[in-house]
Amino acid sequence: MSPISANIRSLTLTLAFAFLVTSIGAAYWTVLASDQLANDPFNPRLIAATNERPRGAIVDRSGASIATSEKTDTGFTRSYKDRSLAQVVGYASTRFGLSGVEAAYAESLIGQDPADPVSIWRARYLGDRAPAGQVVLGIDLKIQKAAADALGGRKGAILAMDPRTGAILASVSVPTYDANQIVDRSKQESAWAQVTADPGHPLLNRVTQGLYPPGSIFKVVTGAAALEAGFDPAKKLRVDDPYQADKSWGDYFVRSASRAHGLFDMSDGFRLSENIYFAQVGLEIGAARLTDYARRFGIGSTPKLDLAAAKGQLSDSGAIDRPTLLADTSYGQGELLVSPLQMALIYATIANGGVMPTAHYASEVRDNEGHVVREIAPGPQGQVISPTTAKTLTTMLVGAVAGPGAFAFGAKIPGVDVAGKTGTAENRPGQAPHGWFVGFAPAAAPTVVVAVIVENTLEGGVAAAPLGAQVMRAALGK
Amino acid sequence: MRAEATAPLGRARFTELSLLVWVAALAITGFVAVVATERSSFSPAALVVPLVFLVLMLALHVFLVSIRFRGDQLLLPIAAGLTAIGLVLVQRLASDLLFQQLSWSIIAAGAFAATIVVPRDLTALARFKWTWALLGVLLLIAPLLPVIGREINGARIWIKIGPGSFEPWEAVKILLVIFFAAYLEEYREVLSHSQRRIGPFPVPPVPYLVPIVAMWGIAMLVMVFEKDMGATVLFFGLFLAMLFLATGEAFYAVIGLGLLILGGFVAYQLFGHVQARVDTWIRPFDEDLRFDTGFQLVQGLYALANGGLFGAGLGNGMPDRIPVVWSDFVFDAFAEEAGLAGALALLALYLVFVYRGMLIALRAPTMFLQLLAAGLSFIVALQTLVIVGGNLRLIPLTGITLPFVAYGGSSLVTNWMLVGLLMRVSQVSGRIRGGGP
16 A cells, blocks of 8 residues: 555545535525526526516506517517606616616516516426516506606606505606616617716606705604603794704704794694794703604615615714704704605604505516416504504694695695695705605595605795695595 | 457457447537527538547547557546537537637647657656756746737736747646656655654755745746736645645645635735735625626626526526636536536536546556646646636636636647546556556
8 A cells, every 4th residue: 555545535535525515506506596696687687588578567556558568670678658757667778787666576577476486496497487477566657647747847756655555656756767768779878878977867766765854844753752752732832033042052043934933832833834943842852752753753764665765864973962963853954864755654654643654666466367476565664653643743734734824835735634744955055945845635534645855946845835735636536 | 368358358448438429429419409599490510510529539549449558448538528518618608719629629639649659658757857847837937928928818827829829837737747746756755754843743854845935936926927816726736735645744735725825815915916806706796896807707606596406408598698708607607508417417527537537546556656646636626626616606716727628728738638647647557457447
């Protein structure tokens, strides 16, 4: 026996072990990780399916087409019907990948919905592709049109949602783009260069990803926190513009929108949108309680949604760490950043007896023959405030629309009680403020909540309220 | 008399011939599948390449029989099978390179035959060890020279002479195995039975350490100046493995690995190309990398994911989306179309090759031949593990070729010469033991 035979054997065993590890690596990527990678929106195989086979249709809640596949001489081409839904529906491009619903429900649209494992296994192991499925959105094209018409060419966003289910009924983000050009091979390069260079960011879905200071529409959070702390809404507070709590604020003052002097209760505070009233309420209940309620209402966390959504912030540091920031946050300024979706969810919670719904764009996945493969009904996220608090706030929000001298008068609808609140969100110095309106109707049993933001308008919330009314009328059939 | 009677049977090499029938089946079905899927029709012209290749392999077999070669009968069919898979994949992934690859396999077959015939006495190779070492070092630094050196895809590991360019590393690896085998046979006593120890660690006399440290230095130089991490790992890994084979001191291997990692770490801090490789390995899917340096790897992983258990079928996947797939990512391409089953079968072919080589090493009559056969087998194993591991994102990706399968002339020719050398060693083992394999 040669002296090195044992060494040869040890080396061979080491190599065999390395081959074993390599084989496990191969099994990991081909079988274990394959689901996730196969559905990665950038996987060219997923995208090639767009060209070679018809891709499933995307339809609204009544079955009207939003996106379809049409046969041409070079294969199947995607056709998008509604420009106002461009950021929601997205695009399925062989060049630029997938986005929006096209990405989020990519497997469903090629007949491999996760709720249908048989199709997935047949596709993977037998190369047998199921016919394309269909994705039904919660969008109602009638309400969508009303929202798109209401906003017109103004930069901003409108969201309509069913507060009971979280289904999104309309979603408009301006400026928008034409997804048909992104999927058209002859135009896609120039179209893409154009939309990505546009300073208005047309690819951004402002409804879910636009972040703005909320302004006065945030006052419901302060109000809810105070009511649940046992604060008496009928208690009158003295408002004298300009306001500071004590001399330590130096030359810093909270200003009243109406330069007010007088006694205010909470109803007055909402109706006349009195900053100084809510600043005092915030200082009375304290930073910990306000922070707690802001968190409960989802401020600073990413909302659950089937598409991408931004998380915003309570403040730059994530905490309310000084009295002036507490005062400013209490009436919706300070360093707050929220998306229209987050604000709609807060008002939906109030509309829904204190229970926050989970937002979702799609409501069903159907197979080729129209059978429902999967229902998308994520259910409520939980009780955020008590039903009593929700009721009290609703009453005051009705007053904020219909009461004497109410700021949100533009949202009134004849014959319907509308609950709502305008906001005029102060911006960076030198820029016109953003105008907000968030509200719901009918106040007694709400079926629609609407959030409107109009960017950089000198009129502020007054500009937004009538747009909210137009969308609610379409939703209520009035 | 009995030997006389069985001799014709032994010389007939039936095992080899019957295994080549399987290679024929593999090559023909592979080509038919790929061509039929691509063109949705089949023309007999598609069979020209596999038939030429099969005639070539049959010619090698007849050649071995005719010179009454009595060595191993498995290595030739395995190498032929792997080369056939390589040709099928070139047809699938880069059919414009098919003619070149076929020409290279003809040259490779010639080089194999030459290796079988030319060195009359293998042991004599050991006598010229310093010649091999010098030649190896010269070839290794040749790409750095002006005029003939070429930088391709960011690695300066090519030299261009006349119309063709080749990677000298491929030839160097065989020269180095011969040199190491000869050097270590001579000095293994001093290296492994050192009198001086520091704690449990053997300390060999300084003069014998010089070549070892010099090798490490050269490996690092290659990494830094030729920007080829694959060659560095292969080169240094071979050196450590052979040091271990000769001395049985796992300690050398551990220290060596430590030095390699240390060198790698310093290089990571200092050199952009090393940093890019490692970053790409750790987070290929990150926004900033997935369309940049990570693109190739990510596309490879997509291909693997599409493979599943049994694959998409030859011609039915989309491995062509991986950049330079025919040379760097053939393993992923094969795994996409043949699935996990095919990938494991491919790895098994390499493992059988390596086992066979190691068995030849165990049976070899002299220590030089043992080290030679084990070193050659190790090179095939390490090269396979490093490139497949890189394709599977188990280790950072390096641009070395998958032996026999990946497109590339210098690689194919030297690997076939390696097969020739292994078979020569197996023949000597057989002779000494007085019987056929």
